[in-house]
Amino acid sequence: MSKERYIAAKQAWAEKQKARGVTARAVPSADRLPPGQKLTAGFPVLDLGVQPEIALADWTLAVDGLVENPTVLNWEQFAALPQVEDVSDFHCVTTWSKYDCRWGGVALTTLYELARVKPEARFVYFTSYDGYSTNVSLERCLDGDTLVATSFGGAPLPREHGGPARVIIPKLYAWKGAKFVKALTFLAEDKLGFWEVRGYSNTADPWTEDRYA
Ligand SMILES: Nc1nc2c(c(=O)[nH]1)N[C@H]1C(S)=C(S)[C@@H](COP(=O)(O)O)O[C@H]1N2
Ligand SMILES: [Mo]
Numbered sequence: 001m002s003k004e005r006y007i008a009a010k011q012a013w014a015e016k017q018k019a020r021g022v023t024a025r026a027v028p029s030a031d032r033l034p035p036g037q038k039l040t041a042g043f044p045v046l047d048l049g050v051q052p053e054i055a056l057a058d059w060t061l062a063v064d065g066l067v068e069n070p071t072v073l074n075w076e077q078f079a080a081l082p083q084v085e086d087v088s089d090f091h092c093v094t095t096w097s098k099y100d101c102r103w104g105g106v107a108l109t110t111l112y113e114l115a116r117v118k119p120e121a122r123f124v125y126f127t128s129y130d131g132y133s134t135n136v137s138l139e140r141c142l143d144g145d146t147l148v149a150t151s152f153g154g155a156p157l158p159r160e161h162g163g164p165a166r167v168i169i170p171k172l173y174a175w176k177g178a179k180f181v182k183a184l185t186f187l188a189e190d191k192l193g194f195w196e197v198r199g200y201s202n203t204a205d206p207w208t209e210d211r212y213a
Helices: 003-019 073-081 110-115
Strands: 058-067 071-074 084-091 098-105 123-130 133-135 147-152 166-168 180-189
Touching: 058 110, 058 147, 071 073, 073 147, 084 147, 084 166, 098 110, 098 166, 110 147
Parallel strands: 058 180
Antiparallel strands: 058 071, 084 098, 098 147, 123 133, 123 180, 147 166
């Protein structure tokens, strides 16, 4: 399927779900598997039809916007930052979930401190090498388990899953985690990302089935 048709199909699906009244639930699920999800043993790949090939020598990550210390990190500089691992469950809005994903990389809080984000910043907007973007409020991503991940299961993050580096925000549907991430821009006002402007929820909480806005 062409990229345009794929995007149009996914957007139409969101509109159909909305028309059926599939929006946020009032009561969160207490189970490990969020409501409406199915457990998968594999690891499906979702992208916009392109998996950009970025040599590590060419890779950079910008941290900019409302920061005292705008920074562009190369691969060596990124690798020299404190590295952490976090095991989390992965929930895609298209109803599959994967348990026990072991991600390694740099905590968003580390980049937040490094760039000295100004107090007026309340959102972060992620931009990717494939043209993707997504956005999240800082109150939903600054509690330690949000990573810019460069490894999965102890091995370098494969290109199909967003390598060299991708964002993981385990508490939210996975479209909030930008694969092939290139920049983190801190903002005072929210700015909708790729799927958010195409009908997906801005808050994206799997526990309340908050799929479509
Ligand atoms: N750059 C980029 N990031 C992206 C996407 C994308 O198309 N491009 N798709 C999102 C969606 S909808 C999901 S479910 C996850 C899929 O990650 P996976 O391919 O590793 O399963 O990546 C998210 N991040
Ligand atoms: Mo997704």
